Amino acid sequence: MGSKPYDRDTEATQVSNAIDEELRIEREARKKRSAREVKVMLLGQAESGKSTLQKQMQLFYASQSLDREKPSWKPIVYFNILKALRMILGELDIQYPAITQSPSSTPGSPASPEIPPSTASSVGNVFSFTHNSVTHSSNSSHYSHPAEASWFPELQYLRSKVLPLVASEDALASELSGGITVTGGRSGVYVRAGWQALVTSNRAWPLPDIRGSASRPTAVTNIVAKTLLATQHEIIDLWRHPAVRNLIRSNKLYLEESAAFFLDSIYRITEPEYVPSIDDVLHVRVQTLGVTEHQFDVTIGGLQYHWLLYDVGGAPGVFLTATGLGPVLRRRYITFTFDFLGGRQLTDFDHLFIATAIIFLAPISAFDQYLEEDPRTNRIDDSLQLFQTLCTNKLLSKAALILMLNKTDLLKQKLHAGIKVRKYISSYGDRPNNYEEVSEYFRAHFIQVQKRKDSSNRSLYVHFTSMLDVKATQAIITNVGEGIMRQHLSSIGLA
Numbered sequence: 001m002g003s004k005p006y007d008r009d010t011e012a013t014q015v016s017n018a019i020d021e022e023l024r025i026e027r028e029a030r031k032k033r034s035a036r037e038v039k040v041m042l043l044g045q046a047e048s049g050k051s052t053l054q055k056q057m058q059l060f061y062a063s064q065s066l067d068r069e070k071p072s073w074k075p076i077v078y079f080n081i082l083k084a085l086r087m088i089l090g091e092l093d094i095q096y097p098a099i100t101q102s103p104s105s106t107p108g109s110p111a112s113p114e115i116p117p118s119t120a121s122s123v124g125n126v127f128s129f130t131h132n133s134v135t136h137s138s139n140s141s142h143y144s145h146p147a148e149a150s151w152f153p154e155l156q157y158l159r160s161k162v163l164p165l166v167a168s169e170d171a172l173a174s175e176l177s178g179g180i181t182v183t184g185g186r187s188g189v190y191v192r193a194g195w196q197a198l199v200t201s202n203r204a205w206p207l208p209d210i211r212g213s214a215s216r217p218t219a220v221t222n223i224v225a226k227t228l229l230a231t232q233h234e235i236i237d238l239w240r241h242p243a244v245r246n247l248i249r250s251n252k253l254y255l256e257e258s259a260a261f262f263l264d265s266i267y268r269i270t271e272p273e274y275v276p277s278i279d280d281v282l283h284v285r286v287q288t289l290g291v292t293e294h295q296f297d298v299t300i301g302g303l304q305y306h307w308l309l310y311d312v313g314g315a316p317g318v319f320l321t322a323t324g325l326g327p328v329l330r331r332r333y334i335t336f337t338f339d340f341l342g343g344r345q346l347t348d349f350d351h352l353f354i355a356t357a358i359i360f361l362a363p364i365s366a367f368d369q370y371l372e373e374d375p376r377t378n379r380i381d382d383s384l385q386l387f388q389t390l391c392t393n394k395l396l397s398k399a400a401l402i403l404m405l406n407k408t409d410l411l412k413q414k415l416h417a418g419i420k421v422r423k424y425i426s427s428y429g430d431r432p433n434n435y436e437e438v439s440e441y442f443r444a445h446f447i448q449v450q451k452r453k454d455s456s457n458r459s460l461y462v463h464f465t466s467m468l469d470v471k472a473t474q475a476i477i478t479n480v481g482e483g484i485m486r487q488h489l490s491s492i493g494l495a
């Protein structure tokens with residue numbers, strides 16, 4: 001019988017060659033792919049505007065996709081309003097415990113649609129401030145404003161009207177998150193990468209990526225829409241009430257930056273046919289947890305490039321490694337993020353540390369604000385420290401570095417209102433308290449950090465931005481985009 005002798009070595013060699021060939025093909029394919037792939041990372045402290053920049057880039061490079069998403073932002077706009085109302089009522093309760101007593105009914109007031117029973121019962125918990133137990137004295141002499149005691153009946157009435165809405169905040173968040181709650185609140189959130197979070201008073205609700213949210217349930221959203229419509233006048237009366245104005249002016253009440261925009265627009269938002277505008281989408285505040293990836297195709301010089309944008313959530317303690325290392329200290333944020341990205345457990349991210357460019361956002365309006373988790377750290381100081389960590393990171397030393405000194409609109413407003421930089425940053429000294437001087441002062445500090453700490457000798461591109469201004473931001477994106485492409489072409493040897 002002439003059967004061929006079995007040759008173990010030959011077969012092993014064939015298998016080995018086939019594997020090598022497969023690897024070579026995969027390497028070639030990867031090389032080709034990466035020549036067309038531009039990776040951009042957005043970094044900066046919480047609320048610095050990274051996700052807003054991501055939306056602006058989406059608007060610039062893929063505007064139809066943002067248009068398609070608009071309806072799904074509606075419940076999140078509602079959520080931002082409910083959160084603002086909760087914060088207003090919370091502070092009023094602390095300042096004026098008397099208003100927590102039931103009001104005598106006011107004639108002619110519209111009835112609010114019913115809130116789901118599961119949430120209505122939580123009203124007591126939402127406002128269980130220690131101050132509530134203080135018996136209110138009818139003697140108004142301890143109030144700082146002469147009219148304060150006379151405000152109580154109206155505040156009591158407005159509170160009773162708005163309270164059912166506030167009580168639906170958790171139910172709305174639960175509906176949007178598909179019922180998943182994250183325990184531990186702001187400081188101890190454990191969620192996988194790529195989620196956003198609706199943060200309520202003591203909980204966080206992971207919000208699945210808005211892009212995949214077409215089939216969301218809407219029961220609570222509809223009830224909230226009706227309740228908002230039924231109470232729109234009371235919401236406006238509360239928002240414009242001198243008591244609330246007073247609390248904001250005296251810094252006793254600090255609302256998220258989107259709050260004023262949405263509350264001022266309440267009549268437009270409560271219209272039955274309301275669909276969020278691009279402006280609304282840009283104003284929405286949703287916290288990013290972990291890293292969210294966004295992709296666009298960008299055509300330059302007749303060639304199509306695939307942009308991968310990584311929006312890295314800036315809040316502490318929201319990262320989870322695949323190995324379950326858990327929350328990290330604020331100071332280690334960037335180092336950790338890079339470890340997380342460089343760690344090979346998450347294959348999608350394992351090449352991130354060769355990002356083409358990093359855009360670092362620093363909100364320079366935050367000179368009078370402190371970190372929530374560390375009330376002694378000024379937010380500008382925190383931004384400078386994060387920026388320094390970034391400049392010294394070896395893994396990222398090849399990436400182009402772009403610095404956006406953001407929220408210049410808010411900075412101008414604050415300076416115009418007479419808020420003194422010197423009061424919060426003593427080294428500012430006696431320099432003039434105007435926009436030109438202040439913005440230049442901050443710019444010089446960031447540039448100095450890079451000069452001193454970045455050993456790679458790369459250039460730093462600095463832009464002053466106001467991320468809610470579409471026209472101005474689109475011009476900056478054009479400029480930054482061209483720079484990033486130049487960097488990319490040079491890194492793959494084509495420029």
Ligand SMILES: Nc1nc2c(ncn2[C@@H]2O[C@H](COP(=O)(O)OP(=O)(O)OP(=O)(O)O)[C@@H](O)[C@H]2O)c(=O)[nH]1
Nearest residue numbers: 047048049050051052283285288313314407466467
């Ligand atoms: N006035 C003003 N508001 C801004 C600007 N940029 C962003 N915002 C608002 O600031 C809030 C926070 O912005 P985000 O983009 O969510 O911040 P982020 O850096 O992604 O925050 P994290 O996801 O927590 O890391 C949102 O309500 C934005 O609308 C700006 O230039 N001016």
Ligand SMILES: [Mg+2]
Nearest residue numbers: 050051287288
């Ligand atoms: Mg974000």
